[in-house]
Amino acid sequence: xxxxxxxxxxxxxxxxxxxxxxxxxxxxxxxxxxxxxxxxxxxxxxxxxxxxxxxxxxxxxxxxxxxxxxxxxxxxxxxxxxxxxxxxxx
Numbered sequence: 001x002x003x004x005x006x007x008x009x010x011x012x013x014x015x016x017x018x019x020x021x022x023x024x025x026x027x028x029x030x031x032x033x034x035x036x037x038x039x040x041x042x043x044x045x046x047x048x049x050x051x052x053x054x055x056x057x058x059x060x061x062x063x064x065x066x067x068x069x070x071x072x073x074x075x076x077x078x079x080x081x082x083x084x085x086x087x088x089x090x
Contacts, residue, residue: 021027045052 022031
C-alpha cells in the first residue's frame with residue numbers, strides 16, 4: 001500500500017509541476033517544439049520502418065563497440081594495478 005501511495009504521489013506531483021511550468025511562455029514554446037519533433041520522428045518511423053530499424057541496429061552496434069572498448073581498457077587497467085600490487089607485496 002505504501003509503495004502505491006508513493007508512486008501515485010510522485011506521478012501527481014510531477015504532473016502538477018509540469019502544468020505549473022507551462023505558465024512560462026519559454027517553457028510552453030520548448031514543450032511545443034519538443035512535441036512537434038517527437039511527432040515528426042514517430043511519423044518518419046511509421047513511414048520508413050526499414051530505415052528506422054537500420055538506424056537502431058547501427059546505434060546498437062556502436063554502443064556494443066564502445067562497451068567492448070571500455071571493457072578492454074578497464075581490464076587492462078585492473079591488470080596493471082594487479083601487477084603493481086604484486087611487485088609491491090613481494
